[in-house]
Amino acid sequence: MVRMIDVANHAGVSLKTVSRVLNNEPHVQEALRNKVHESVKELGYVPSASARSLRSSRTYTFHLISRSVEGNFVNTVQSGALRASQKYGYNLVVSLMTLDTLNDPTELKTWSQNFLSQKRPDGIILVPPYSDSPIFNDIINDAGIPISRIGPNEIKDMNNVNITIDDSVAAKEATNHLLSLGHRRIGFIRGYEDHGATHKRFKGYSDALQEAGIKVDPSLVKPGIFSFESGMNSGLQLLAMENRPTAVFAANDDMAAGVIVAAYRNNIKVPEEISVIGFDDSELAARIWPTLSTIRQPLIKYGEQAVEYLVNRAGNKSKNDNDKPSWTDLLDYEFILRESTGPAAK
Amino acid sequence: MVRMIDVANHAGVSLKTVSRVLNNEPHVQEALRNKVHESVKELGYVPSASARSLRSSRTYTFHLISRSVEGNFVNTVQSGALRASQKYGYNLVVSLMTLDTLNDPTELKTWSQNFLSQKRPDGIILVPPYSDSPIFNDIINDAGIPISRIGPNEIKDMNNVNITIDDSVAAKEATNHLLSLGHRRIGFIRGYEDHGATHKRFKGYSDALQEAGIKVDPSLVKPGIFSFESGMNSGLQLLAMENRPTAVFAANDDMAAGVIVAAYRNNIKVPEEISVIGFDDSELAARIWPTLSTIRQPLIKYGEQAVEYLVNRAGNKSKNDNDKPSWTDLLDYEFILRESTGPAAK
DNA sequence: AGAAAAACTGACAACGATGTCAATTGTTTC
DNA sequence: GAAACAATTGACATCGTTGTCAGTTTTTCT
Numbered sequence: 001m002v003r004m005i006d007v008a009n010h011a012g013v014s015l016k017t018v019s020r021v022l023n024n025e026p027h028v029q030e031a032l033r034n035k036v037h038e039s040v041k042e043l044g045y046v047p048s049a050s051a052r053s054l055r056s057s058r059t060y061t062f063h064l065i066s067r068s069v070e071g072n073f074v075n076t077v078q079s080g081a082l083r084a085s086q087k088y089g090y091n092l093v094v095s096l097m098t099l100d101t102l103n104d105p106t107e108l109k110t111w112s113q114n115f116l117s118q119k120r121p122d123g124i125i126l127v128p129p130y131s132d133s134p135i136f137n138d139i140i141n142d143a144g145i146p147i148s149r150i151g152p153n154e155i156k157d158m159n160n161v162n163i164t165i166d167d168s169v170a171a172k173e174a175t176n177h178l179l180s181l182g183h184r185r186i187g188f189i190r191g192y193e194d195h196g197a198t199h200k201r202f203k204g205y206s207d208a209l210q211e212a213g214i215k216v217d218p219s220l221v222k223p224g225i226f227s228f229e230s231g232m233n234s235g236l237q238l239l240a241m242e243n244r245p246t247a248v249f250a251a252n253d254d255m256a257a258g259v260i261v262a263a264y265r266n267n268i269k270v271p272e273e274i275s276v277i278g279f280d281d282s283e284l285a286a287r288i289w290p291t292l293s294t295i296r297q298p299l300i301k302y303g304e305q306a307v308e309y310l311v312n313r314a315g316n317k318s319k320n321d322n323d324k325p326s327w328t329d330l331l332d333y334e335f336i337l338r339e340s341t342g343p344a345a346k
Numbered sequence: 347m348v349r350m351i352d353v354a355n356h357a358g359v360s361l362k363t364v365s366r367v368l369n370n371e372p373h374v375q376e377a378l379r380n381k382v383h384e385s386v387k388e389l390g391y392v393p394s395a396s397a398r399s400l401r402s403s404r405t406y407t408f409h410l411i412s413r414s415v416e417g418n419f420v421n422t423v424q425s426g427a428l429r430a431s432q433k434y435g436y437n438l439v440v441s442l443m444t445l446d447t448l449n450d451p452t453e454l455k456t457w458s459q460n461f462l463s464q465k466r467p468d469g470i471i472l473v474p475p476y477s478d479s480p481i482f483n484d485i486i487n488d489a490g491i492p493i494s495r496i497g498p499n500e501i502k503d504m505n506n507v508n509i510t511i512d513d514s515v516a517a518k519e520a521t522n523h524l525l526s527l528g529h530r531r532i533g534f535i536r537g538y539e540d541h542g543a544t545h546k547r548f549k550g551y552s553d554a555l556q557e558a559g560i561k562v563d564p565s566l567v568k569p570g571i572f573s574f575e576s577g578m579n580s581g582l583q584l585l586a587m588e589n590r591p592t593a594v595f596a597a598n599d600d601m602a603a604g605v606i607v608a609a610y611r612n613n614i615k616v617p618e619e620i621s622v623i624g625f626d627d628s629e630l631a632a633r634i635w636p637t638l639s640t641i642r643q644p645l646i647k648y649g650e651q652a653v654e655y656l657v658n659r660a661g662n663k664s665k666n667d668n669d670k671p672s673w674t675d676l677l678d679y680e681f682i683l684r685e686s687t688g689p690a691a692k
Numbered sequence: 693a694g695a696a697a698a699a700c701t702g703a704c705a706a707c708g709a710t711g712t713c714a715a716t717t718g719t720t721t722c
Numbered sequence: 723g724a725a726a727c728a729a730t731t732g733a734c735a736t737c738g739t740t741g742t743c744a745g746t747t748t749t750t751c752t
Contacts, residue, residue: 003709014733015709016732050398051737059396059467060436064470075415090408102413120399122405126410393738
């Protein structure tokens with residue numbers, strides 16, 4: 001790691017001068033200021049938070065205190081991770097990154113390097129779509145920090161763990177449920193194309209249809225971005241078809257809720273005239289009418305397992321398990337039958 | 347602050363022995379181990395995280411990386427606070443406390459002291475119901491840490507800030523909306539009794555009725571705990587009344603969603619036969635059918651303002667503003683008209 | 693019983709920054 | 723032109739822990 005003294009040497013000034021520049025203290029000539037800033041940039045220096053706060057007794061940290069609200073995906077995973085972290089005497093921090101950053105390789109690299117050298121976490125937990133980005137995973141791996149990846153993905157880095165349910169099998173079960181109710185024309189709404197989940201869930205849907213001897217009809221497969229609005233839009237399209245489907249499988253609950261509202265707007269009854277099924281058992285699922293049939297992932301357990309793995313790795317830092325490929329920790333999902341699915345209309 | 351050396355002196359052992367005990371290292375006699383543990387407890391010692399991680403280059407911290415999901419109250423406030431924190435070079439950490447801890451004064455004291463001496467935040471942001479607890483606020487104040495309190499409350503500590511909308515005025519506007527649609531029998535569902543919001547919102551409801559010359563009918567006021575289920579239960583009760591209300595004002599959106607489902611279950615049409623109005627403009631509000639009329643709080647701005655204040659305080663640590671009473675930063679709310687409210691049924 | 697090994701304990705350096713204070717340089721004043 | 727003063731710069735101590743290593747005591751083995 002590059003230290004402040006390295007910057008000082010590189011810039012040909014004293015340690016203290018660098019410190020002054022970085023803390024915006026007065027009494028440094030403009031010329032030196034610039035030289036220091038250049039050296040900082042060139043060496044990629046980032047101050048160590050621990051050293052700073054040890055010496056200055058300021059942490060440069062604010063805490064927002066709240067109770068854990070188990071609602072959406074991330075909050076619930078966090079809740080499980082938090083409990084496990086506390087059990088082992090670790091802190092858990094949620095760090096936010098914008099999607100723009102994730103999708104711009106240059107920016108991603110800068111962000112990650114700053115993040116890693118400033119925070120120096122003992123381990124990192126990634127949720128979709130971060131767990132799906134090979135570049136990002138490589139950067140963290142190169143820094144030698146263990147990763148727990150949550151969600152379906154195909155990354156086979158060395159030495160990390162993937163924690164997920166079998167999305168394909170789950171999606172297949174959901175589709176089979178619709179088939180068993182007599183549905184033959186079943187629509188599907190996809191999610192973000194760079195989420196592994198989208199492809200696995202679609203695969204499950206296709207597999208179920210094919211095994212039932214039904215060809216996948218591309219006109220029944222619509223795009224989506226996992227949002228309510230995108231679900232409603234694709235739902236409106238499906239419902240406007242001449243030969244509209246009798247059931248719709250949306251790749252997540254938000255989109256399924258969108259389909260239900262689309263049905264209301266067209267005076268189509270759910271589930272009498274159209275069945276709707278989602279994925280995730282989100283907060284929404286039990287709070288809308290009709291309540292939503294869906295697949296529940298063991299989110300709390302995701303968080304717990306992620307931490308268990310990291311604690312283990314942190315404990316055995318020196319251990320020689322450096323060349324194992326990463327493996328997958330496959331957990332059980334749960335099919336939740338509610339009121340949005342029913343027998344196919346004749 | 348009590349340091350490791352203090353523990354060592356108190357226990358009559360060397361610094362290193364204390365370190366060994368606390369890190370569960372071998373090679374310490376049982377007797378000494380116990381003595382050290384006793385001293386730690388007696389002195390209330392908590393190790394300094396910065397010193398630990400500076401020396402050992404382990405942070406005892408895991409990071410969960412995700413994008414900011416602006417959905418529920420806390421997440422959205424956090425999102426605003428995060429943006430502002432980054433702007434000023436501060437970190438933002440979300441710390442979770444259970445409600446059990448908050449409600450048990452003894453446990454609360456222990457938790458807070460551990461938390462404060464381990465994390466030593468430069469500032470603290472409190473959201474309901476934490477911002478409503480005088481005991482908790484006192485503890486933090488005594489530690490000399492600045493607080494931004496979000497949400498309506500009556501705490502007038504020295505030297506902190508309350509950030510809120512005027513819940514009473516907002517609730518009054520919501521109620522007036524219903525009155526202007528011709529409603530005369532309007533139900534109200536309360537929230538947690540230890541949330542300031544419950545009382546202020548109820549006050550706005552009462553005020554509006556009284557100004558319209560309508561007496562508050564206690565049988566139309568039902569309890570709730572801000573949850574979907576509690577809203578549904580109270581909703582079912584209101585709808586089962588002989589002379590049922592033509593409108594219901596729930597103190598938050600989750601409960602309002604519960605009332606809507608209660609209506610569906612009784613085949614009562616919203617808004618034709620009963621209007622429903624919520625509070626918060628939560629994620630749910632635009633995703634259910636009918637979409638929910640509600641009050642929107644400037645959550646992002648809450649977070650931003652909270653941080654602005656703390657940054658200011660942190661910068662002027664020495665400044666002599668120590669005896670100002672805390673003041674209230676009153677922001678604007680927004681009334682959101684959607685489809686769950688309509689003219690009163692005859 | 694004596695030697696070797698193991699277990700225990702503590703003195704001291706080190707982590708990477710910032711705070712204090714003294715040394716140096718530059719500027720103004722008479 | 724010398725003295726007084728202000729601005730700039732750096733040497734060194736320090737924050738509170740853990741790592742290294744050496745010294746001391748206890749246990750084990752022949």
